[in-house]
Amino acid sequence: MRRSIATVSLSGSLADKLTAIGAAGFDGVEIFENDLVSSDMAPEDVRRRAADLGLAIELYQPFRDFEAVPPDRLAASLRRAEHKFAVMERLGATRLLVCSNVSPAAVDDDELAAEQLRLLAERAAEHGIRVAYEALAWGRHVNDVMHAWRIVRAADHPALGLCLDSFHILARDADPYPVETIPGEKIFFLQLADAPSLPMDVLYWSRHYRCFPGQGDLDVAGLVRHVLRTGYAGPLSLEVFNDIFRQAAAMRTARDAMRSLIALEERVGSPAAPAGSAVPPRPVVPSGFAFAELAVPEKAEVSGVLGALGFVRTGTHRGKPVELWEQGEARVLLNSGAPDGADGPVLNAIGLETPDPAASVKRAEALLSPVLPRLRDPDDAPLDAVAAPDGTELFFCRTARPDHLSWTADFSKNRRDAASAVSAAGAAGEITHIDHIALTQPWHHLDEASLFYRSVLGLRPHESLELPDPYGLLRSRAMSTEDGRVRMALNVAYVGAHDGGPDVGWQHVALASRDIAATARRIRAAGHEPLAVPGNYYDDLESRHDLGAERHRLLRELGLLYDRDEHGEFLHFYTVTTGRVFFEVVQRVGGYRGYGAVNAPVRLAAQHARPSRPG
Amino acid sequence: MRRSIATVSLSGSLADKLTAIGAAGFDGVEIFENDLVSSDMAPEDVRRRAADLGLAIELYQPFRDFEAVPPDRLAASLRRAEHKFAVMERLGATRLLVCSNVSPAAVDDDELAAEQLRLLAERAAEHGIRVAYEALAWGRHVNDVMHAWRIVRAADHPALGLCLDSFHILARDADPYPVETIPGEKIFFLQLADAPSLPMDVLYWSRHYRCFPGQGDLDVAGLVRHVLRTGYAGPLSLEVFNDIFRQAAAMRTARDAMRSLIALEERVGSPAAPAGSAVPPRPVVPSGFAFAELAVPEKAEVSGVLGALGFVRTGTHRGKPVELWEQGEARVLLNSGAPDGADGPVLNAIGLETPDPAASVKRAEALLSPVLPRLRDPDDAPLDAVAAPDGTELFFCRTARPDHLSWTADFSKNRRDAASAVSAAGAAGEITHIDHIALTQPWHHLDEASLFYRSVLGLRPHESLELPDPYGLLRSRAMSTEDGRVRMALNVAYVGAHDGGPDVGWQHVALASRDIAATARRIRAAGHEPLAVPGNYYDDLESRHDLGAERHRLLRELGLLYDRDEHGEFLHFYTVTTGRVFFEVVQRVGGYRGYGAVNAPVRLAAQHARPSRPG
Incomplete structure (x- = not known):
């Protein structure tokens, strides 16, 4: 057509x-x-x-x-x-x-x-x-x-x-x-034209909030x-009439x-779609996170945080200043060769497990995503990567599968792990995988980003949320695969417009723990205090939920936040931000489906109270 | 209370x-x-x-x-x-x-x-x-x-x-x-809490758009x-729950x-207001504009524009590098001693005629406006001034009235005007006074500014308008005295959010002409082309209004924009922007009450097509 x-x-x-x-x-x-x-x-x-x-x-x-x-x-x-x-x-x-x-x-x-x-x-x-x-x-x-x-x-x-x-x-x-x-x-x-569900007069809605098909409801x-x-x-x-598109390039x-x-x-779809419509290859739905890569300064403090969380450094890239840290299936790359990281960690790439990396790239390319040329050593594993709308690099990976040369092969094993294959055998083991990754988007690119993840990766958008920040408002939209193995949260921060207002382009990697109490004790024992949760939060939690005195005492003692939905419970805590990045540790109990959004204002207030550390 | x-x-x-x-x-x-x-x-x-x-x-x-x-x-x-x-x-x-x-x-x-x-x-x-x-x-x-x-x-x-x-x-x-x-x-x-009239669900309206009493409807x-x-x-x-206040200081x-x-x-008001409520002095409603002051670079090109519009330089400040330009009751000060003006004209002060300047300042002070200390020569006329929320200085004046030492007394007459009193006798004379002044406000200060002008000066707010800009949207709210002798337009530009997008903190002084055709011819004869109006505008105007072939020809030839309401007609044109400032020349025919907002998109497109000149 x-x-x-x-x-x-x-x-x-x-x-x-x-x-x-x-x-x-x-x-x-x-x-x-x-x-x-x-x-x-x-x-x-x-x-x-x-x-x-x-x-x-x-x-x-x-x-x-x-x-x-x-x-x-x-x-x-x-x-x-x-x-x-x-x-x-x-x-x-x-x-x-x-x-x-x-x-x-x-x-x-x-x-x-x-x-x-x-x-x-x-x-x-x-x-x-x-x-x-x-x-x-x-x-x-x-x-x-x-x-x-x-x-x-x-x-x-x-x-x-x-x-x-x-x-x-x-x-x-x-x-x-x-x-x-x-x-x-x-x-x-x-x-x-499409439009998000908004409770307003249809003329006002039409004039300001229309968006491209697939971006709304x-x-x-x-x-x-x-x-x-x-x-x-x-x-x-x-x-489309849209206040944001009016201002965009x-x-x-x-x-x-x-x-x-x-x-x-x-x-x-066919048969209605007439001939001539070039239908792109079907989405190759990712089956999990392969890694999160942070651009970091040299001697990054974040490696101390990873160590405190129970990660071990299992390898070093053969040609670049990149370290591989692992625990369970959770992998974090620390790249001290990227200029972005000079002022502290920045999340610059995400590895996604897919059944067919080359097909994933073809799909992304058919949907107009820039394919990244990778300057590689001829011996390196193939890297299939595209750029997301906010510039985050997405790598399509098959980690340690016999049918595909794994990206991990580019990492030489560390001496202390020489006996094992590239593995996390030496790690603490409570953390099992990356639960989700949250990226703050430029405010005028949220619709574009959400369409990108939806159409290129086949993620399903969840409800849009508004989260109060002490200096403004965050809009947040989670997207996930059907099975929940890949979860992303896209945030836009309408925060701190005045001179001297805070800059909050935060990104975070949420790590799933099978025993969050143990992880919380471990990080403290290693001398890393997690983000402090105020006592008032626990007073309020006790008024809202009756979890028994013992459980309330434990949450308070370990600084854990709590939520529940009709499917299960959610426990989580945060590390202090370094650069633009922090980690969240989460434990899903039962089939809890959310992201603890009810606790976001408490987290945001604590983060503003304790500004990001440099390294 | x-x-x-x-x-x-x-x-x-x-x-x-x-x-x-x-x-x-x-x-x-x-x-x-x-x-x-x-x-x-x-x-x-x-x-x-x-x-x-x-x-x-x-x-x-x-x-x-x-x-x-x-x-x-x-x-x-x-x-x-x-x-x-x-x-x-x-x-x-x-x-x-x-x-x-x-x-x-x-x-x-x-x-x-x-x-x-x-x-x-x-x-x-x-x-x-x-x-x-x-x-x-x-x-x-x-x-x-x-x-x-x-x-x-x-x-x-x-x-x-x-x-x-x-x-x-x-x-x-x-x-x-x-x-x-x-x-x-x-x-x-x-x-x-107050709120502007907005056609939406009351919960959504309440959560995002409440404002302080006097700022809404x-x-x-x-x-x-x-x-x-x-x-x-x-x-x-x-x-108040307000997305903007959430982000402000x-x-x-x-x-x-x-x-x-x-x-x-x-x-x-009394008698309902109980004792203890300190009611401020009544507003002293201004009766006109005394002057507009521009901070300008040395050798400002804007003086050429003023000359072309028929203004003459009638005086120079005795102690500061400030020139007075006059035509009729329209007065423009060019101040080359203010650092703001180094990159081109900026409107930094407005003089308002009031019956009692000292009372005006008292009123402003009672309403928490910063009163400006004026470093003056002991011989200078008293300057009663406060700062508006956007930093514009407001001077309360009594120009050339016997009961008050006039600010014009601080200006020595130019030699060529030595015979006359400080006057505009040598000027062209079509332009009679300042019709209105339009100020672009920082987007998070519009409510504050509108309450300031309403409460301090007693101006009445008119309807809020949305004006499409090629790179976004302007919100514009005019305010005026009952008699229309002081008219202000406060604009907020939601424009060009992307990298390389335009900066549009424009301010303008609209000058009333009793013969806009003569003024338009005069400025052209002096070699200053006004802002060009596209031919397509006139094609459209002819489809909307049947003004007769002769009148349509004249509008097109002189580059005049046209509007009408149930009270009368409005003719206007613009000068090319220098620095942040441009002039508008307007002629109100009959009792036209608006500001030609219908033509604003055409003006904005032309301004974007012809970027501001440095001088």
Whole structure:
């Protein structure tokens, strides 16, 4: 199918938008009138530039408040339309979006609406233009797609059809099934947008919070399936109004948009997806974390923390200043050769176990992720890596499997472990694996990052949460594989806007312990105090849960935080932040599914009270 | 009345919040439970610190989901309450806020609610604690203050009363009048918050968008009048949840909060306002702009722009490198001695004509505005000045009036004007005065700034607007005197968040012309092209308005923008930005009341296309 996007979805001048849309590989574009009106490009220039970029001008939009006006206003509206037809001829655009009237002057009279739209279509046809009528979700009298269709059918003119918009249909919780009864040739255009569930007026929601399909909570793919069953063969066109995208770099947003369309076409699936849609290879769902790599300064204090948690250094990279620390299946690489780590640890790479690393990279590449060239020694194991939207490197690994040369082979065994294979035999052993990794995202990239992890790795998004921070608010969204073996939390910190406010681009690695009390005692015995939890927290916990005096005493003594859900219990504690990184130790008891979000404000307050250490 | 504020209204640790609340001069504080739970201060420490700061702990809050639970849940709730009573005893707090149950487990049974609340009050009374029951606007069964009152009356216990909250009452559009029927002694507490009108769910609105009274659209003063008529004599206590205040500096927010309370008490007015409320001197409403002062580099290009607009340099300050430029009553000072201006003009001061400059300063000071010390020559005219929240200096002036030494007396007349008094006789004369001044505010200070101009100067806020910028969104709120002689526009730019995005802290001075066509011709003849308006704008204008071919031709030829409202017409154009500053020339025809906001996107696009010049 042809892929198109409305200029309003991107930031910048009209010229910038067209360039970005062309560069992202779209086939067509909707020209949003306000973008043209404020541009110094004449319509003829826009037409030429679009042609040079291989972009069809699919739609000119919007034409507002036309139908069902009292007869004395009709002449002025037709005059306005003639002016727009003239602009469209200069643009070379042959399709005009007319959205349903929102004016208080509009009359609730479908016959009048049909009659006037027919008149408009007759005039349009004289210019070779077709009119696509759209029911806005907040239209004064017409706000439902099937209502718009009754009017279009009554008007009965070949140059008059419908524009369908996923937002307007799905935002009103309307059943999209009846759309299938509309003949495909009367659907002139299909606009697509998603949106997160937010409890607000639909107009306000639409103007500020739309996002690309797959980034929100609407079933856009389901709607597209219904529309394709009608025989619709026009473009899939993205139209998003979003306060964040308005401020983001256009090239980046356009690529994000294209990724969304590719993933959408995949979800729409065959047989509805017509020929020509290049469906990417299926996601290769990761089966666990292979490692977390921290860029660190030389003589990093963090190695002391790892040691205190019971990790042992099991190897050193043969060609680079990278140490491998292990405990159970939890592996942490400390890379003192990366410049990022000079001021203290930064999480710069994540290793993911996948059944087929090369296929994982192909999938990521088909979804427009930058594949990282790895400068390697010819003897090194192959490294299949891509960059996530925030720059974190993702390595696809098969650790110590017979069918694939393992990345661990690049690490020479340490002398004290010489007897064993590269293993964590000498480690404490309470910690078994990485439970989850939490990354703070730049605030204007959260939607992009969440779509990336969802589409590239096949992770499933969980509920979005708002967590109070003493200096602001964190938005947090966890994503995981179905089996929970890979869990990520993406956070955005709206924190400390004022001069001297804190910087909180924190990242953390949560380690699963099978005996958190033992791990908590171990770290203390090694002289590393975990992040302090205030006594008031325990007073409050006792008021909320009756866990028995002994258990409450133990939690307080060991500084453990507690949560529970209907599936089980969660115990956790944190290490003090060094650089941008801290560790969390967690123990899931029963089938607890969350991340202890209820305790995040306590953790954040303690972290602000005890600023990050340098090393 | 006692002035109080909830800790949740401010950012930072509990210790930081208490310090800021004390410094701003409050009498008391509500301890928000989450702030205590995440604090490393023991309740006894909080009690001591509050006492040291002279703060009474007025309320401990909130206690949730207590009343009207099935009997089997009551024991756990009472157990929870006993824990909280213990904490309150340690805090020295004697009033507990219980908000209406939001849990799905709550039963719709007023008798049960009354019975259980009575039980809670009995237990509380044993600890010397009183319970203030509040109807949350989103309470499951109790969401209306009069409903809460019926339950409290039925429970009939001296330790049980009501907490009233202006947000919960006004957000539901309930008539506040019946509040007067509640006996004052049964109103245990009064919480105050305002909010801007936003079309969203009341819980979402409350959690993110509350603001201090006078910053939003609710009639908080009206509600307080009703409450005071009951005989209520407790504190006025601010309780605000606001995404922006969460991120702002606590000291500043606390001062803003106190300004809001002072202004509120004034609006509530006598006789209701009890003795002890220090009402500030009445606002001295400004009658016009005396001048706009720009900090400029030496040899500022902006003087060329002023000359081209028909201004003449009429004087030079006797002691400082400041030039006075005049045309009609429009005066611009170019100050090349201020370091701010080194990189190009910055608007750093505004002169306002007032009937009594000293009284204006007293008013500003009573509302906690910093009064500026002026280092002056003993011969100079007195300068009465305060700092607005964004740092702009406001001078209160009486220009060339016999009753007051005029600031213009500090300027020696230029030689070519030696014959005249300090006057603009040599100027072109189309420009008559400053129509308005628009200031871009830091995004986290808009509410503070709008309250400042409203309370200190008595300006009236107009509707908040959202204006699309090619790289984001501007929020804009105009404020004016009743007679329109002083008009300000406060803008916040949510623009260009990405690396390399534009910086748009623009400020502008709009000059009223009685013949904008002549001014437009004059500036061109002087070799200064105004900001270019695209041809597409005029094509669109012709489609929207039929002004006749001749008028459309003239607008296009002169590059004038056009708007109209039901009162009249508006013509305007802009100069190219230098530094942070540009000029607008406007002509109001008839009684047009707006600011040409409809044309702002066209202006912004043109400004981005033509970046600011250095001089």
